Amino acid sequence: MEKGKRPNVSLNKKTRKKNPTDTIDPVKNFERWKKKYNKTKTRVKQEKRQKRRPEWQVEKEAIQRLVNKYNEINAKDAERFSDFPISKNTLRGLMEAQYRQPTEIQRQTIGFALQGKDVLGAAKTGSGKTLAFLIPVLECLYRQQWTAMDGLGALIISPTRELAYQTFEVLRKVGKNHEFSAGLIIGGKDLKNESEKIHRTNIIICTPGRLLQHMDETAAFHASDLHMLVLDEADRILDMGFADTINAIVENLPKTRQTLLFSATQTKSVKDLARLSLKDPEYVWVHEKAKFSTPATLEQNYVVCELHQKVNMLFSFIRSHLQKKVIVFFACCKEVQYLFRVFCRLRPGMPILALHGKQQQMKRVEVYNDFIKKKNAVLFATDIAARGLDFPAVNWVLQFDCPEDANTYIHRVGRTARYKEGGEALLVLLPSEEKDMVSQLQEKKVPINRIQVNPEKLTSVQQKLEAFLAQEKEQKERAQRCFVSYLRSVYLMKNKDVFDVFQLKLQEYAASLGLAVAPRVRFLNKVQKQRADPGQSGGLGDVAPHEEEKELKSFKAQLRGDGLKSEAQESQSSDEEDDEEEDEEKVHNTIKKTEKETKFKEAKKVLKRNFQVNTKLVFTEEGQMVQQWPPLQRTAVPATEGEEDDCTSGINVEEARERLRREDQEFDKLEYRRKVKEKHRVRLPAAGTRKRIHSDHIDDSGEEEEEEEEEEEEEEEAAAGSRKRPRQQATAKPLDTGLSLAEDEALVLHLLGNRS
Ligand SMILES: Nc1ncnc2c1ncn2[C@@H]1O[C@H](COP(=O)(O)OP(=O)(O)OP(=O)(O)O)[C@@H](O)[C@H]1O
Numbered sequence: 001m002e003k004g005k006r007p008n009v010s011l012n013k014k015t016r017k018k019n020p021t022d023t024i025d026p027v028k029n030f031e032r033w034k035k036k037y038n039k040t041k042t043r044v045k046q047e048k049r050q051k052r053r054p055e056w057q058v059e060k061e062a063i064q065r066l067v068n069k070y071n072e073i074n075a076k077d078a079e080r081f082s083d084f085p086i087s088k089n090t091l092r093g094l095m096e097a098q099y100r101q102p103t104e105i106q107r108q109t110i111g112f113a114l115q116g117k118d119v120l121g122a123a124k125t126g127s128g129k130t131l132a133f134l135i136p137v138l139e140c141l142y143r144q145q146w147t148a149m150d151g152l153g154a155l156i157i158s159p160t161r162e163l164a165y166q167t168f169e170v171l172r173k174v175g176k177n178h179e180f181s182a183g184l185i186i187g188g189k190d191l192k193n194e195s196e197k198i199h200r201t202n203i204i205i206c207t208p209g210r211l212l213q214h215m216d217e218t219a220a221f222h223a224s225d226l227h228m229l230v231l232d233e234a235d236r237i238l239d240m241g242f243a244d245t246i247n248a249i250v251e252n253l254p255k256t257r258q259t260l261l262f263s264a265t266q267t268k269s270v271k272d273l274a275r276l277s278l279k280d281p282e283y284v285w286v287h288e289k290a291k292f293s294t295p296a297t298l299e300q301n302y303v304v305c306e307l308h309q310k311v312n313m314l315f316s317f318i319r320s321h322l323q324k325k326v327i328v329f330f331a332c333c334k335e336v337q338y339l340f341r342v343f344c345r346l347r348p349g350m351p352i353l354a355l356h357g358k359q360q361q362m363k364r365v366e367v368y369n370d371f372i373k374k375k376n377a378v379l380f381a382t383d384i385a386a387r388g389l390d391f392p393a394v395n396w397v398l399q400f401d402c403p404e405d406a407n408t409y410i411h412r413v414g415r416t417a418r419y420k421e422g423g424e425a426l427l428v429l430l431p432s433e434e435k436d437m438v439s440q441l442q443e444k445k446v447p448i449n450r451i452q453v454n455p456e457k458l459t460s461v462q463q464k465l466e467a468f469l470a471q472e473k474e475q476k477e478r479a480q481r482c483f484v485s486y487l488r489s490v491y492l493m494k495n496k497d498v499f500d501v502f503q504l505k506l507q508e509y510a511a512s513l514g515l516a517v518a519p520r521v522r523f524l525n526k527v528q529k530q531r532a533d534p535g536q537s538g539g540l541g542d543v544a545p546h547e548e549e550k551e552l553k554s555f556k557a558q559l560r561g562d563g564l565k566s567e568a569q570e571s572q573s574s575d576e577e578d579d580e581e582e583d584e585e586k587v588h589n590t591i592k593k594t595e596k597e598t599k600f601k602e603a604k605k606v607l608k609r610n611f612q613v614n615t616k617l618v619f620t621e622e623g624q625m626v627q628q629w630p631p632l633q634r635t636a637v638p639a640t641e642g643e644e645d646d647c648t649s650g651i652n653v654e655e656a657r658e659r660l661r662r663e664d665q666e667f668d669k670l671e672y673r674r675k676v677k678e679k680h681r682v683r684l685p686a687a688g689t690r691k692r693i694h695s696d697h698i699d700d701s702g703e704e705e706e707e708e709e710e711e712e713e714e715e716e717e718a719a720a721g722s723r724k725r726p727r728q729q730a731t732a733k734p735l736d737t738g739l740s741l742a743e744d745e746a747l748v749l750h751l752l753g754n755r756s
Contacts, residue, residue, distance in 0.1 A: 084102075159232075332382065339482070396424050
């Protein structure tokens with residue numbers, strides 16, 4: 001039976017298969033196939049779902065594969081970034097930013113850093129140190145699978161705000177495929193705003209003072225999970241007197257961190273810092289055995305020039321390099337401020353920009369970006385721009401004032417000839433500076449040659465400067481400040497073999513700035529007296545050596561206009577600046593103290609008598625006061641361009657008439673506005689309590705700076721040779737008349753009526 005059954009079954013199957021109706025009905029056939037297909041599909045899907053692991057796990061496996069390759073890194077053979085075990089996200093970021101092959105410092109550093117070692121890296125300027133630490137930073141956090149919730153993972157400390165900003169920009173480009181958050185913590189920004197975000201930031205790029213301030217004041221900020229610390233431009237950080245700040249910061253960081261320390265020059269203090277903050281570091285000195293310490297593509301020369309010829313030389317240099325991009329380095333902010341303004345007015349035919357520490361942070365960033373964008377321009381700068389800043393395509397670095405030492409020289413010239421590009425550098429030395437400075441440079445392996453400049457070929461601008469100063473009191477004061485500040489900077493330089501203020505010919509120097517008389521320099525007089533009479537006390541010579549050192553440090557920082565102070569330090573330094581300004585004002589003021597007192601007493605008397613100062617009162621012979629109307633007019637309209645320029649051709653009657661007409665209009669306007677305001681005030685006695693901020697309540701300093709910055713912008717345009725806008729228009733702001741809209745309208749209609 002059984003035997004019989006089996007064939008039946010198989011037979012059945014066979015018969016079913018061969019059933020002619022089945023094969024004939026394709027619809028039924030398809031439906032059966034579809035059913036089967038769907039079943040298989042769901043089964044496979046289910047199996048896949050079971051097999052699929054969480055993303056983090058997949059990433060972890062990829063990381064593990066990379067980490068396994070760390071021990072096989074062969075820096076010598078790495079020709080491309082992809083030869084390193086680097087994450088896909090970082091590689092993509094590098095490719096997109098057009099970085100394909102590592103530079104020498106990058107090749108030698110990345111391997112050690114990936115292996116988790118501390119590194120002390122030194123290489124010439126422009127050799128690519130930034131990427132040498134940014135890639136390890138990104139990889140370190142990627143390895144840890146860092147997320148926004150994990151807080152601070154890496155800290156990069158830069159000496160200046162500008163350098164921090166630049167590093168931040170490179171990080172944004174290279175790290176854009178990662179999901180870490182990055183923050184720029186520098187002075188000059190809103191502290192409260194920073195405090196709110198800082199605890200959620202994974203990578204912080206900061207200046208030392210500001211970071212320490214957050215460590216002290218921001219409750220939510222802590223660095224207990226920090227994995228990597230980077231000290232960029234360590235030599236500069238230390239030079240600026242931040243050793244204590246860095247030590248305090250490092251004390252607050254976990255000991256288990258990895259530290260990378262970079263510096264363009266190797267000084268004793270850098271080595272000391274390395275000893276304190278690094279653990280068994282790997283030394284990467286790329287150009288240790290190089291014949292020269294500056295890039296081979298950089299051509300370097302110096303000229304010897306008398307102090308009073310330097311301004312002429314600078315003007316002639318600019319005139320003969322109109323199509324180039326040039327950075328000119330000066331010793332102090334006030335020199336930059338004055339020479340920038342007068343050079344703009346001289347209109348050399350190319351844009352002039354100024355970068356110094358007295359500008360507000362936003363302005364500094366703006367100038368930096370502006371200079372980067374321009375094809376040809378001159379940037380007047382203090383040493384704030386000397387280190388680490390990457391201005392692409394700079395053709396020339398001109399050092400108008402002798403650098404403090406060979407290291408500063410190397411950093412300054414490092415702004416050109418970056419990453420395989422060519423560049424030229426010219427150092428201007430006074431005869432008294434030549435011998436020692438040149439031997440210092442030779443010691444530092446700087447190949448520099450002397451070239452001659454024919455003094456007869458220099459264009460003299462002295463007369464024009466004199467004319468400018470005669471026209472504008474403000475400009476004259478700037479020139480005086482520039483004079484005093486430069487002398488002070490020379491006096492405070494440590495290396496007295498190079499810098500000797502007593503060898504400078506002051507009268508000639510003052511004349512070269514357009515000043516008829518050399519301002520009195522109080523501190524020089526004191527020192528001179530002290531020298532003549534060493535027994536006398538109270539002079540600068542009495543200052544204890546360490547105090548002098550302290551003064552020297554703080555003043556140098558001021559002169560450079562360094563922007564890396566904490567808010568507290570900043571306010572202190574601005575006080576110092578004010579003091580300095582006061583000092584200088586005192587220098588200009590030749591009136592004796594006793595005389596001042598008498599004047600003060602006189603003024604008090606006048607006030608008591610209820611006289612109005614600066615008003616002319618006329619009386620008849622009988623003693624009756626004569627009403628003077630309209631009151632005496634003071635010039636309310638600034639001179640126009642033509643008038644300013646044409647100061648040698650006598651009085652132009654047509655112009656004078658036009659000017660008087662404009663003055664009348666302007667005067668009428670002011671008078672009318674004053675009267676309406678007065679009337680308005682009577683009607684609204686509570687006006688003083690209203691919330692509107694009147695100009696005289698606004699903090700002077702900021703306003704002044706803004707005004708200076710606005711002026712700077714105007715001047716830049718003028719320098720480039722573009723036609724100057726009429727001043728009135730250039731400074732036009734919405735006029736706050738203190739009136740209602742309807743009254744404002746009435747005023748405008750009245751003024752328009754006046755004009756027609
Ligand atoms: N691997 C690379 N490929 C191409 N260009 C690079 C590479 N690395 C760096 N650069 C470019 O070289 C220039 C100098 O780089 P970077 O600013 O990092 O130098 P640096 O050594 O820090 O200089 P400094 O000491 O003056 O601060 C930059 O313009 C940068 O974009």
